[in-house]
Amino acid sequence: xxxxxxxxxxxxxxxxxxxxxxxxxxxxxxxxxxxxxxxxxxxxxxxxxxxxxxxxxxxxxxxxxxxxxxxxxxxxxxxxxxxxxxxxxxxxxxxxxxxxxxxxxxxxxxxxxxxxxxxxxxxxxxxxxxxxxxxxxxxxxxxxxxxxxxxxxxxxxxxxxxxxxxxxxxxxxxxxxxxxxxxxxxxxxxxxxxxxxxxxxxxxxxxxxxxxxxxxxxxxxxxxxxxxxxxxxxxxxxxxxxxxxxxxxxxxxxxxxxxxxxxxxxxxxxxxxxxxxxxxxxxxxxxxxxxxxxxxxxxxxxxxxxxxxxxxxxxxxxxxxxxxxxxxxxxxxxxxxxxxxxxxxxxxxxxxxxxxxxxxxxxxx
Numbered sequence: 001x002x003x004x005x006x007x008x009x010x011x012x013x014x015x016x017x018x019x020x021x022x023x024x025x026x027x028x029x030x031x032x033x034x035x036x037x038x039x040x041x042x043x044x045x046x047x048x049x050x051x052x053x054x055x056x057x058x059x060x061x062x063x064x065x066x067x068x069x070x071x072x073x074x075x076x077x078x079x080x081x082x083x084x085x086x087x088x089x090x091x092x093x094x095x096x097x098x099x100x101x102x103x104x105x106x107x108x109x110x111x112x113x114x115x116x117x118x119x120x121x122x123x124x125x126x127x128x129x130x131x132x133x134x135x136x137x138x139x140x141x142x143x144x145x146x147x148x149x150x151x152x153x154x155x156x157x158x159x160x161x162x163x164x165x166x167x168x169x170x171x172x173x174x175x176x177x178x179x180x181x182x183x184x185x186x187x188x189x190x191x192x193x194x195x196x197x198x199x200x201x202x203x204x205x206x207x208x209x210x211x212x213x214x215x216x217x218x219x220x221x222x223x224x225x226x227x228x229x230x231x232x233x234x235x236x237x238x239x240x241x242x243x244x245x246x247x248x249x250x251x252x253x254x255x256x257x258x259x260x261x262x263x264x265x266x267x268x269x270x271x272x273x274x275x276x277x278x279x280x281x282x283x284x285x286x287x288x289x290x291x292x293x294x295x296x297x298x299x300x301x302x303x304x305x306x307x308x309x310x311x312x313x314x315x316x317x318x319x320x321x322x323x324x325x326x327x328x329x330x331x332x333x334x335x336x337x338x339x340x341x342x343x344x345x346x347x348x349x350x351x352x353x354x355x356x357x358x359x360x361x362x363x364x365x
Contacts, residue, residue: 002310003356008207009255009347010244017243032239032246039246040198040213044189048222049215050229051237055154055199058212059087061231062150062195063126065224068093072125075115075147077107078327079320079336080130096122097321099330102294104281105340106130106137112145129193131156133316134205134289135280143192151191154199157206158252159287160189194221200237200245205289206252208245211237258347259288262354266291266343269361291345292316294336297365302341311360316340 021027033051040049052058063074070092076084078097088095098107098115112127126148129137134155143149196215200208216222237245270277275293280286295302299315306313317323317340322333343357 003312003344003349003353005312005314005342005344006203007344007346007348008202009248009251010207011251013251014244014247017247018240021240021243027240028238029233029236029242030239032242033237036208036237036242036245036249037213039249040215043249044198044215046196046215046217046222047219048225049213050225050231051242052212052214052231053235053237054210055081055152055197055201055204055212056083056087057235058197058199058214059084059128059150059152060090061225061228061235062197062214063087063091063093065195065228066126066148066150068125069123071123073119073122074125075107075112075127076321077130077132078322078330078333079105079132079317080128080152082319082321082324084128084130085321085324085326093125094122095321096124097327097330099327099332100132100336102276102332102336103279104135104137105132105278105336106135107142108138108281109141109145112142116145126150128152131159133278133292134159134287135278138281140192148195149193150195150197151193152197152199153191154197154201154204154212155289156287157198157204158256159285161253161256161285161287191217195224200241200248205287206245206248208237208241208248211241211245255347256287259345262345262347262349263288263291265354265358266345266361269358272362273364275364288345290316291343292340293343293361293364295339295341295364299339299341302364305365306360309356309360311344311357313344314342316342 036051037049068091073094073096074088075096075098078099085095096115096119098111100106124147128150130152136156136159139151198213200206200211216225275295277293303313317337321327322330323337327333
């Protein structure tokens with residue numbers, strides 16, 4: 001049986017929530033849109049949020065909230081999603097492409113400073129920080145540069161949460177009262193960017209079948225978004241999607257635990273190969289959004305080898321800006337695009353499928 005590269009984690013609870021919305025004939029933006037925002041607020045502790053039709057609408061709204069002007073520039077990673085470029089073009093903003101390192105697929109402060117230095121005449125209106133493949137960059141050091149930062153956590157959502165098994169072990173451990181308080185606080189995300197995007201597209205960590213949350217953590221930044229409180233319904237996430245997203249929020253811990261178990265099997269297999277992995281650079285627990293390897297051999301050969309075993313692999317950056325050949329000044333990103341392969345790692349994988357993929361990893365050419 002063929003193992004596909006991706007499958008959305010939609011179970012009975014999600015189906016029932018969507019069916020209920022359909023039966024009640026309330027599928028446009030309404031009460032479930034507001035319930036989604038409240039559900040997300042309980043998890044993320046933001047001050048204000050909008051539930052919008054797509055990440056593209058969210059990014060467009062975020063940039064408008066920052067009062068950007070035509071002719072200004074925004075710093076983005078060459079491995080950012082391709083829709084970033086379209087949004088910047090629609091707002092008549094100039095993209096300044098930033099490279100990454102071979103060890104970590106996100107921008108860092110040093111590389112951003114290099115871009116700024118090489119574009120001294122540019123009027124930079126924002127840095128758009130994408131958490132590529134679920135990895136969390138050192139946002140605090142980037143914010144210190146003094147430019148507005150829009151943070152995209154669509155793939156890294158939940159990286160601050162420990163799987164349920166770990167949380168239970170911590171609870172049973174003998175710790176002081178102060179340590180218990182500290183442990184609880186670590187479960188609450190801390191975002192210091194002006195505006196944060198949480199995409200809800202098919203391949204994001206949480207899915208509503210489409211859509212995005214755009215939120216601000218504090219009252220000052222929330223004021224930027226409140227000016228869009230009366231945005232037309234056509235820009236707001238429909239209730240039928242919101243119903244699905246609410247369940248996805250509630251099922252996150254279960255899915256994180258399954259992703260971790262799969263990753264542990266893959267990790268053991270990867271130790272027997274010559275191919276490299278990306279590694280986190282901070283204290284956040286990786287949410288295991290993806291499992292990728294930077295190959296020492298050709299990408300096409302590995303994908304073809306896997307296909308013969310009925311396992312579908314994919315270029316990890318197939319939808320990245322640089323994949324379109326635009327970011328020619330980013331040699332590391334372009335190299336990674338040619339050599340980074342993505343393996344199936346969705347919670348609905350069966351145990352026998354996980355074993356098949358791990359054997360594939362061990363025998364990669």
